[in-house]
Amino acid sequence: MSLLDVDGLRVRLQTPDGAATVVDGIDYRVEPGEVFGIAGESGSGKTMSVLALMGLLPQAAAVEGRAVFDGQDLLRLPPSKLRRICGRELAMVFQDPMTSLHPMLSIGTQLTDHVRLHLGLGRRAAAELAVEALREVRIPDPESTLKAFPHQFSGGMRQRIAIAVALACRPKLLVADEPTTALDVTVQAGIIRLLDRLRNESGLTIVLITHDLGVLSSIADRVAVFYAGRVVETGRRPDILGHPRHPYTRGLLDALPHPEAAATPLIAIQGAPPTPRHVPPGCAFHPRCAYARPSCAEAIPPLVPVNGRALACPVDPLRTGAPS
Amino acid sequence: MSGLELTDVVVEYERRGLPPVRAVAGASLDVQRGAIVGLVGESGCGKSTLARAAVGMVAPHSGTIRFEGQEVKPLTRGARPHDQVRLQMVFQNPFSSLNPRRRVGEQIGDALAVLGLASRSQRATRIAQLLGQVGLPEAAARGYPHQFSGGQRQRIAIARALAASPSVIVLDEPLASLDASAQAQIANLLVELARELELGLLLISHDLAIVRHVADTVAVMYLGRIAETAPARELWAKPLHPYSEALIGAVPHADGSGTMPEALPGEVPDPSRPPPGCRFHPRCSYAFDRCRSDEPALIGLAPARSAACWLQRPGAPLEAPSIQSASRLARPGAAQ
Amino acid sequence: MTTTVVEEPQRPRARWSWFPPALLQPLALVGASLAIFWLLVAVFAPLVAPYDPLEQAFTPLASPSADHLFGTDELGRDVFSRVIYGARISLPLGLLLVVLALTIGGILGGLAGYFRGVADGAVMRTADLVFAFPAIILAMVVTAALGRGLTNAVLALVIVAWPSYARVVRSLVLSVAESEYVWATRLLGSSARRALVREVLPNVVGPVLVLATLDVGNAILLLSGLSFLGLGAQPPAPEWGSMVATGTQYFQFWWIGTFPGLAIFTAVLAFNFIGDSLRDVFDPRTARESRERM
Numbered sequence: 001m002s003l004l005d006v007d008g009l010r011v012r013l014q015t016p017d018g019a020a021t022v023v024d025g026i027d028y029r030v031e032p033g034e035v036f037g038i039a040g041e042s043g044s045g046k047t048m049s050v051l052a053l054m055g056l057l058p059q060a061a062a063v064e065g066r067a068v069f070d071g072q073d074l075l076r077l078p079p080s081k082l083r084r085i086c087g088r089e090l091a092m093v094f095q096d097p098m099t100s101l102h103p104m105l106s107i108g109t110q111l112t113d114h115v116r117l118h119l120g121l122g123r124r125a126a127a128e129l130a131v132e133a134l135r136e137v138r139i140p141d142p143e144s145t146l147k148a149f150p151h152q153f154s155g156g157m158r159q160r161i162a163i164a165v166a167l168a169c170r171p172k173l174l175v176a177d178e179p180t181t182a183l184d185v186t187v188q189a190g191i192i193r194l195l196d197r198l199r200n201e202s203g204l205t206i207v208l209i210t211h212d213l214g215v216l217s218s219i220a221d222r223v224a225v226f227y228a229g230r231v232v233e234t235g236r237r238p239d240i241l242g243h244p245r246h247p248y249t250r251g252l253l254d255a256l257p258h259p260e261a262a263a264t265p266l267i268a269i270q271g272a273p274p275t276p277r278h279v280p281p282g283c284a285f286h287p288r289c290a291y292a293r294p295s296c297a298e299a300i301p302p303l304v305p306v307n308g309r310a311l312a313c314p315v316d317p318l319r320t321g322a323p324s
Numbered sequence: 325m326s327g328l329e330l331t332d333v334v335v336e337y338e339r340r341g342l343p344p345v346r347a348v349a350g351a352s353l354d355v356q357r358g359a360i361v362g363l364v365g366e367s368g369c370g371k372s373t374l375a376r377a378a379v380g381m382v383a384p385h386s387g388t389i390r391f392e393g394q395e396v397k398p399l400t401r402g403a404r405p406h407d408q409v410r411l412q413m414v415f416q417n418p419f420s421s422l423n424p425r426r427r428v429g430e431q432i433g434d435a436l437a438v439l440g441l442a443s444r445s446q447r448a449t450r451i452a453q454l455l456g457q458v459g460l461p462e463a464a465a466r467g468y469p470h471q472f473s474g475g476q477r478q479r480i481a482i483a484r485a486l487a488a489s490p491s492v493i494v495l496d497e498p499l500a501s502l503d504a505s506a507q508a509q510i511a512n513l514l515v516e517l518a519r520e521l522e523l524g525l526l527l528i529s530h531d532l533a534i535v536r537h538v539a540d541t542v543a544v545m546y547l548g549r550i551a552e553t554a555p556a557r558e559l560w561a562k563p564l565h566p567y568s569e570a571l572i573g574a575v576p577h578a579d580g581s582g583t584m585p586e587a588l589p590g591e592v593p594d595p596s597r598p599p600p601g602c603r604f605h606p607r608c609s610y611a612f613d614r615c616r617s618d619e620p621a622l623i624g625l626a627p628a629r630s631a632a633c634w635l636q637r638p639g640a641p642l643e644a645p646s647i648q649s650a651s652r653l654a655r656p657g658a659a660q
Numbered sequence: 661m662t663t664t665v666v667e668e669p670q671r672p673r674a675r676w677s678w679f680p681p682a683l684l685q686p687l688a689l690v691g692a693s694l695a696i697f698w699l700l701v702a703v704f705a706p707l708v709a710p711y712d713p714l715e716q717a718f719t720p721l722a723s724p725s726a727d728h729l730f731g732t733d734e735l736g737r738d739v740f741s742r743v744i745y746g747a748r749i750s751l752p753l754g755l756l757l758v759v760l761a762l763t764i765g766g767i768l769g770g771l772a773g774y775f776r777g778v779a780d781g782a783v784m785r786t787a788d789l790v791f792a793f794p795a796i797i798l799a800m801v802v803t804a805a806l807g808r809g810l811t812n813a814v815l816a817l818v819i820v821a822w823p824s825y826a827r828v829v830r831s832l833v834l835s836v837a838e839s840e841y842v843w844a845t846r847l848l849g850s851s852a853r854r855a856l857v858r859e860v861l862p863n864v865v866g867p868v869l870v871l872a873t874l875d876v877g878n879a880i881l882l883l884s885g886l887s888f889l890g891l892g893a894q895p896p897a898p899e900w901g902s903m904v905a906t907g908t909q910y911f912q913f914w915w916i917g918t919f920p921g922l923a924i925f926t927a928v929l930a931f932n933f934i935g936d937s938l939r940d941v942f943d944p945r946t947a948r949e950s951r952e953r954m
Contacts (some may be wrong), residue, residue, distance in 0.1 A: 041503050041504060041505075042503055154591055154592070155367070156591070157591070184366035184367050184530065185366065185530070185532065185571065185574045185575055185585075186366060186570060186571065186574040186587065186588040187366075188574070188576075188585070189573075189574040189576070189584070189585035189586060189587040189588070190587040190588070192576070192584060192585060192587075193584055193585075193587050196584060211503070211504065212576070212578075213578035214575065214576030214577055214578040214585075215576050216578075217576060217577060217578045217579060217580050217581065217582070217583075218576045218577075218582065218583060218584045218585060219582070219584065237580055237582065238580045238581070238582070239580070240580070241578055241579065241580030242579060242580030242581070243580070252504065253578060255504055255505065255507075255508045256504075256533065256578055257533040257534055257536060257537035257538075258537075265512040265515065265516075266508035266509075266511050266512055266534075266537060267508065268505050268506075268508035268509045268512065269505050271505075272473060272475070272503075272505060272506070273503075273505075379847060380847075381843060381847075399846055399847070401774075401775060401852040402851065402852060403849055403850065403851035403852070403854075404846060404847060404848075404849045404850075406849055409847070409848060409849045411847075412847060412848075413843075413844070413847055415840045415843075415844070417840065420839060420840050420841070421840040421841055421844060422841055423839075423841040423859050423862070423863070424863070425862040425863055426858070426859070426862060431841070431845075434845055434848050434850065434858075435848040435849070438848055438849045438850050438851075438854065439848070439849055481844070484844065484848070485844075487848070488848050488849070
């Protein structure tokens with residue numbers, strides 16, 4: 001029984017230039033205890049889709065579809081019930097560690113407020129839990145950290161603290177939106193290892209959203225690739241990142257610098273991703289695709305299961321490279 | 325010698341009531357025409373400050389900066405000396421490095437007008453030529469910056485720098501604000517331009533993978549000092565400084581293998597209070613006594629290779645494990 | 661040759677089409693119409709006014725009638741004609757005042773912000789000195805020192821008004837001067853003067869223009885105020901402020917003070933509306949630019 005089951009999720013926003021569909025029919029399933037990676041560039045709808053789950057979209061957004069978390073459809077819950085779930089069962093960590101913690105409250109206050117709100121603990125119990133939470137993310141000297149303020153910490157430490165806050169109530173699912181993008185590479189490695197350890201030790205399920213395929217490759221169990229608000233490919237990480245079958249996934253991987261090909265130019269995908277208001281007809285990727293056929297512009301390709309993964313490309317030009 | 329030479333540059337920032345902070349604490353670098361030098365390091369290492377000092381935006385406290393044999397004078401309110409105009413800079417943020425209220429063509433044409441490189445009638449042609457060199461159509465000259473994407477704006481910024489017929493360009497994180505497709509395109513453009521126009525490029529970046537791909541030589545910077553310089557391929561195959569090794573090991577690989585990157589313990593110290601001895605020693609797994617008391621200088625060890633590490637000098641304990649262990653760097657299927 | 665990959669611009673063509681839509685808002689149109697109305701009145705005063713504003717030929721203190729739309733004042737002059745001719749004083753002088761204050765304040769503030777150091781200190785301390793006094797009081801003092809009259813009143817008000825412009829221009833210049841595109845142009849060999857004129861100025865003009873337009877209303881008000889106090893326009897000049905002053909003395913003859921007062925009110929309102937709309941023209945642009953960062 002999957003922990004999160006997203007079905008036909010569609011999000012439409014009002015922009016000054018008219019309505020824009022930023023998430024256009026997304027389906028995916030997250031199993032308990034796994035790290036589910038969502039890969040995509042900026043504008044692919046990856047962040048919007050999770051904001052929709054948590055009810056964090058602007059008022060003027062229209063949301064369709066279902067998102068069943070632990071038996072409940074998050075999109076149909078009244079705000080009061082959704083508030084009880086978010087933070088308690090379902091928690092989120094954001095990209096920018098400099099702005100995701102309240103600058104004027106001590107770390108201790110931020111942790112204990114959160115914990116007391118959701119778990120109804122007394123002050124001393126909350127403080128003990130807070131220290132535990134900080135210890136789990138390997139913050140040195142958790143007791144004095146409680147009295148300190150966010151500006152006294154580096155980006156990497158702040159992100160650890162943000163993770164501690166998110167996990168303080170022992171949620172079932174942690175959504176991490178570009179948690180390491182703003183961090184240096186060595187600090188990023190530390191956070192990746194931290195998330196892996198938390199997943200192993202406490203059975204935490206993680207949805208990890210990032211444009212960095214290297215990060216997903218290190219820690220994700222399964223991956224979904226987003227393009228222009230749709231899922232184009234999804235499956236097990238060794239399959240998707242090791243033997244990509246969708247031309248876009250292939251293009252993304254090929255664009256990364258390769259040690260073997262150091263002397264040759266980087267292979268960039270021609271053009272740029274479409275903005276939500278200018279999505280091409282049919283397959284959103286076809287104008288940039290080297291294998292496009294006239295039929296690609298006719299209908300939006302459905303996400304079809306094939307050989308253990310799901311693929312939205314009827315042409316499937318790379319099938320010969322993949323294991324059968 | 326033509327090119328940019330930085331020797332023992334120190335850049336300090338004043339702080340009220342406190343001793344000044346050394347953002348750059350003695351760094352030396354060389355960028356010759358036609359060579360692409362990558363300068364990598366993490367936040368707080370001083371690479372941006374070094375870039376700004378190199379072109380004269382910030383005055384160094386000590387050390388020398390020479391361009392084409394002449395000392396680079398910091399920019400004052402007067403005009404920059406024309407012989408130094410051949411040292412140009414491209415900034416990180418393509419949104420703020422172009423004037424939002426002036427047309428693109430005018431901004432590119434500034435150098436032509438100021439330096440007298442083209443008469444009024446020839447200017448339009450030259451601007452079109454420059455736009456073509458960076459892969460943009462002639463019509464772009466009439467547009468305003470906000471009409472272009474990040475990648476295109478960065479091309480415009482490069483064209484603007486090229487208008488001054490530079491021999492060396494310093495690029496401060498030119499790819500950081502761009503998405504993946506644009507990064508690859510601009511990286512390719514830079515390599516092409518360097519080859520075609522025999523430009524020297526000092527490419528500052530925190531993205532090791534791109535730098536490895538694009539640069540001929542790489543310098544690794546930590547807490548205000550250069551830890552190691554080496555030709556790009558050799559640095560990755562065989563780093564001589566423990567920090568370089570850690571940095572390389574921390575880069576995740578997108579091969580689907582599930583291998584986790586190596587984490588580096590500890591945090592970057594406060595630049596105003598660097599550790600005694602070698603700045604990296606508190607986080608170094610190979611540190612021994614000398615590392616704690618003496619700061620190693622950057623010494624040439626082989627043609628084009630230098631490192632600031634006691635392990636590379638005589639007197640290092642024989643038991644210190646060699647950093648040249650290929651096993652740490654091997655990835656399944658990766659070439660050595 | 662070089663890379664042939666050209667990305668298509670992701671935005672539709674320039675929003676900066678010649679007539680910014682913000683200027684078509686109702687408020688802007690009302691303001692613009694009123695301002696144009698008064699400007700036309702000022703220009704065509706001899707044609708529009710039925711009588712000579714200085715002619716004391718009529719029955720004094722006559723209430724508004726078909727012959728005298730706004731009645732007559734205590735000396736038998738036609739109030740309607742005087743109000744019309746008043747536009748020839750208040751509007752041009754108000755505009756002149758703003759232009760002078762903007763130029764002087766702008767240059768001083770620009771130099772202070774760009775060159776810093778001693779220039780900055782000198783200019784800003786002088787400005788502080790001026791700011792320490794309430795505008796009208798200082799204007800009164802200066803006019804009293806120079807002698808009454810419209811020219812001196814304008815001079816006094818310029819002295820009072822330039823510091824606001826200096827302060828605004830200085831802070832704009834300070835922030836723009838550190839922009840990367842200004843560094844870029846300096847690196848290309850531009851002199852400080854060229855950088856100031858070509859890079860900094862275009863970015864400073866917008867907000868200053870907004871301030872100036874709003875200030876025209878203020879200027880008209882201050883000028884009228886000084887005239888009201890007897891320090892500006894001297895009799896028999898048909899200046900709105902002095903007419904209001906006369907009106908307070910002849911309170912029961914309400915038309916003497918009310919119509920000039922309405923004239924001041926509508927003129928000031930017009931420029932306030934225009935100024936507010938100009939602010940909208942410049943603001944959404946920056947809001948649009950920040951949307952580019954997806």
